[in-house]
Amino acid sequence: MSLVTSPEFIRRIESIVGSAGLVQDPERMHSYLVDWRNAYTGNAALIVRPANTEQVAAVVRLCHEANVALVPQGGNTGLCGGSIPDAxxxxxxxxxxxxxxxxxIDPANATITVEAGVILQQLQQAASEAGRLFPLSLGAEGSCTVGGNLATNAGGTAVLRYGNMRELTLGIEVVLPDGRIWNGLRGLRKDNTGYDLKHLFIGSEGTLGIITAAVLKLFPATHSMATAWVALPSPEAAIELISHIRGVCADRLTGFEMMSRQSLEFVLSHVAGCRDPLTSEQPWYALIELRDTISDAPLTELLETCLSHAFEQGLVIDAVIASNDSQAAALWGLREGISEAQNHEGPSLKHDISVPVSQIPAFIERTDKALQARFPGVRIVSYGHIGDGNLHYNISKPVGADDVAFKANELAIMDIIYQKTGEFNGSISAEHGLGQSKPAAAVRFKDPLEIELMRAIKRTLDPTGLMNPGKVFAAEQ
Structure with missing residues (x-):
């Protein structure tokens, strides 16, 4: 019997978190051990569910003393297996x-302080009830948690205007690998007293410590909106269009999502209730959203003016502007349904890259060409937050191809995509993190000095390597 499954260790854990905080039944444990896509599966001795920061600290101290590895987990909605234990x-x-x-909630300071297990949608609702806006928005917002959003530095559809979690966070509370609690819950916009330590933990995927709470920025609520679905001739047109709209609308431009026809085809085929907003098929589309704090802001007229100019310039082929909230939601449903829809086409190889916005058209052209030359018939699903350079570049098997044979080419496909990403000075992971799927790739494609510095930080804070081992780094050093 190992220490972690010994009656004494379990008794000490239960004395900290109580019976409600301990899960040992295999059937109840299952949902914690498999990610939502069934792409990653692990095993664990125990599932421990602390109710507050002090309990987290006590559990971490006990595991530190017993040399037991911990895997922090929030809503378990990640795409890289970062919250799944090993086998x-x-x-x-x-x-x-x-x-x-x-x-x-501090309206005057425009901040909200929440614990790590708060679901993003509940945070949005609390902000709304206080007459404010918390702008982070993503497909998993009904189940992902603030702790997971912080651990992966989540982005989402409103990064263009508000930034990702790094920009939205003023302070955090962290339990360190030895069980000490760092209370960095300061709601300050200015604090120039040395290293800004919170940025070590945001995006660290639980490998340096466990974020238990955060002070987050709130913004004025928006009361008017205009949403358009636009057909484009090319990614180059998308880049010119977003530049034009930004010049006219400034920070009213909240969202600008680009997607290929292949992306839309999958949604129309597999997501119930979806329909093509336009009468003819086009190679590329953009979903554009303007928002304003003024309830009667003339956003539709402003968007019509921008699109009229774009038609004259040949940047837009066709467009439709939503006339009500229901229509706007239907347009967003097309964008948000892409990832799930692609799963119905068999195994898909998902890549979350970023390159400078200006280089997106060239990246797509060269990478598409290289993949089709090496693997004829693969279906490329390109979509993403074009305004911040984040492209979800996903590959589905050729029609009728064997699943196993397609999956056997995963590393070769990844190599092509990441090599092209590097040629454009981009990143192999824009917002999903490294988890257990990309540590080896990070070593290959990041600057060796970067990796050395990251490992030095890891050894300093977690010298025994017990915090989420095997994530971010392939092997703890």
Whole structure:
């Protein structure tokens, strides 16, 4: 019997979190051990669910003393397996889903302080009830948690205007690998007193410590909106169009999503209730959203003016502007349904890259050409937050191809995509993180000095390598 499954260790864990905070039944454990896509599966000795920061700290101290590895987990909605334990059954999954308190809303300081287990949608609702806006928005917002959003530096559809989680966070509370609690919950816009330590933990995927709470920025609520679905001749047209709209609308431009026809075809085929907003098929589309804090802002007229100019310039082939909230939601449904729809076409190889906005057309052209030359017939699903250079570049098998044979080419396909990403000075992971799917690729495609510095930070904060081992780094050093 290993220490982690010994009656004494389990008794000590239960004395900290109580019976409600301990999951040992295999049937109840299952949902914590498999990611939502069934792409990653692990095993664990225990699922521990602390109810507050002090309990988290006590569990971490106990595991540190016993040399037991911990895998922090929030809503388990990640795409890279970052919250799934390994197959040994010797790790403890530490779920933060019981930590759901909204500790404080400070309208004058425009901040909200929440615990790591708060679901993003609940955070958005709390902000709305206070007459404010928390702008982070993504497809999993009904189940992902603030802790996971912070651990992966989540982005989403409103990054163009508001930034990702780094920009939205003023302070955090962290349990360190030895169980000490760093209280960095400061709602300050200015604090020039040395290193800004919160940025070490945001995006670290639980490998340096466990974020238990955060002070987040709030914004004025928006009261008017205009949404358009636009057909484009090319990605180059999308880049010119977004530049034009930004010049006219400034920060009213909240969202600008680009997607290929192949992306839309999958949604129309597999997502119930969806229909093509336009009468003819075009190679590329953009979903554009303007928002304003003024309730009667003339956003539709402004968007019509921008698109009229774009028609004259040959940047837009066709367009439709939503006339009500229901129509706008239907347009967003086309964009948000892409990832799930692609799963119905068999195994898909998903890549979350970023390159400078100006280089997106060249990246798509060269990478498409290289893939089709090496793997004829693969179906390329390109879509993403074009305004910040983040492209989801996903590959589905050729029609009628064998699943196993297609999956056997995963590394070769990845190499082509990441090599092209590097040629444009881009990143192999824009917002999904590295998890357990990309550590080896990070070593190959990041600057060796960057990797050396990252490992030095890891060794300093977690010298025994017990915090989410095997994530971000292929092997703890």
């Amino acid at each position: 040994t059954g010797q790790q403890v999954v530490l779920s933060l889903t019981r930590m759901t308190r909204i500790r404080e």
